[in-house]
Amino acid sequence: MTITDVNTAFHNEKTAQIASVRERERAFEGRIDRGEIRMVGADRYEVLTGWDRGETFTVARNAQGAIERIIANHGLDETADGTIALYASSPAWHGLGQIIPGGTSDIDEVLRLSGLDFDVVTVPAMYQWKGVVRDHTGQFHTVRTDTGAPLGAVGNKYTPIQNRQGFEFLQELVGRYDVVWESAGVLRGGKRVFISIRLPEAVRVDAEGINDLIVPYVAVMNDHSGKGQFQCVVTPWRPVCANTERFAVRDSVTSWAVRHTAGAVDEIKEARRTLGLSVQYFDEFAAEETALARTDIAVQQFHDVINELWPLDDDAKDRTLANHANRLGALDGMFRTEAERVGRTAYAAERAITDYLDHVAPRRPGKTMTEEVARATALLEGADDDIKSKAHRRLMLLRQR
Template sequence: MAHLIEQMAYVGATPWHGLGNRLTEKQPLEVWQREAGMNWHIQESPVHFKADAIGALGTIHTFPEQKVLYRSDTKAALSVVSNRYQVVQPREVLEFYRDLTEVSGYELETAGVLKGGRKFWALAKTGQAATLKGNDLVSGYLLLATSCDGTLATTATPTTVRVVCNNTLTIALDGTAQAIKVPHNTRFDPKVVKKQLGIAVSQWDEFMYRMRHLAERKVQWHEAMGFFMNVLCEVNPANQLPETLPNERALRKVQSLYEGQGRGATLESSRGTAWGLLNAVTEYVDHERRARSNEYRMDSAWFGQGAQIKQRALDTAIQLVA
């Protein structure tokens, strides 16, 4: 089966999907560009079409309002977009991190290409870290991702990774993710994005303060079931208790992760706590949720429906300590 992940590179432990080229730490961006499959650029061509005509030859016309984007290396078509579409090149995603890695102590950890080149990303460790009770380590990251088919704005997202289970969670406070999004009808300016990110990244301490409260908040069985039904089934048990639950398989799986089967579920920070509830959902979305492949699950967990489920879990968990 063809992989959704075209190519990627990483440092440290092998990613959960088992794909990619392993690098030693502190490699230059030029090595990352080659090993992550990002050493090509997006080219443009006018849209042409052939109209039917009498006789053997038709008439070739140009459609001036749109253009075709294609890869410089394989010439494979990527998308048809408006002429106003502002392209962000794979090299630009990596270059975004140059001063951050050379001056600010960031370390690239993964980078790669999805869907044949229609999406690409880089993820770097910021150097921020916090430990919850029971030696539960959470590290700060910055994810920069974009698309060339209109499915994703160029998005810089402060992210956390719980080390024990490699769960990823977007930093979000008061129901609002701290991501910076640049739509493709606007030119991507790295300096402007980094200036905006300075505010978002500074919220790390406040975010981890809330997470520590989740680790202290003990929950009863009925609260746990209400949490999972709300997040996964979008059912409020106080108002509605149907005979058959939507998404029942997911409900059973996430409950088992919470009750001890999840990685890190028996740590003091997680056992019987709101932090444990949140991580049961994030582990389910990142590692267990049904998908056509691990690569599709990753795409969903970072950019799609899986990311929305994790955001709903975070919002619901924070309500428990409000």
């Protein structure tokens, strides 16, 4: 029989706990020292590097000031067992979600780990009038089958595109190109869901010069609220500055969407043709970006582009003038930073504009979203694609001949 010394066991356990706390503190301080995070308020920090740059989190400390837990402003849902509804092939800064290092090619596992393994049905819209429940003819609510939670109000022609139906068409690409599912998750209680894969071939801009890396992704978003469409986008992603850019390069197709109707699934199957153009798109994208990287521009030319993107009326009010000045100041600073890295070129100008739109431009969050989540959602959904394309076309006019 083995006899356990309770005092010794307690001492060993407390020693291990203290060592763990100290190690956590050292790791946290190390991230600050390396410039990966910075304090922006009382126990509130901002991420400065990586794809999640710009997101914030709060550190909860105990009475002794030691870190107890990190509270992320991620805006992701929780599953029934309390885990975060997120799958990823590499860990995010907040350490949340279900991580499979290197990713997986199994769609069933992705749907389960991300909390996407639920269906949506429509039920009649009902209301109560003078104690009597009535049916609102022709109106329905979308409802999750796992929780019964309402997602939105829709008409009688609305046919839900189920998560599996909408996402499994990408499985062919996963199998054909030996890629893995990159990320997947649930937002706004299931009203909005997303999934993405990373294409195998990275693209280089001006390989003999600045050699800037572009990582190609395909992202799919499904909306169950009745206020959005099923959307697929081919997305160039720049790891250095965490920017997404979906420029209208020549005739290449970079995005498409379909409404929730009875024939939607058949239309989704046609997406394979669109995705087949992705290789051609990235080749053309890299060629145009390389042309910009080899085009020197003056600061005044950069200002001219800014003024075209955000024109200022002659009778603009003081507040509008102040906002314009603040925007120009921010863009000038970003242009200088990019110019130090890639030269004072049209490419640096485009980087500055895209970085501003993705991470700095004011973004008003909805009632159920933090500013960080609103910014990330807008970036994923391409809210600023039009202005990015306009900037791209304008800067292409300056390229050297």
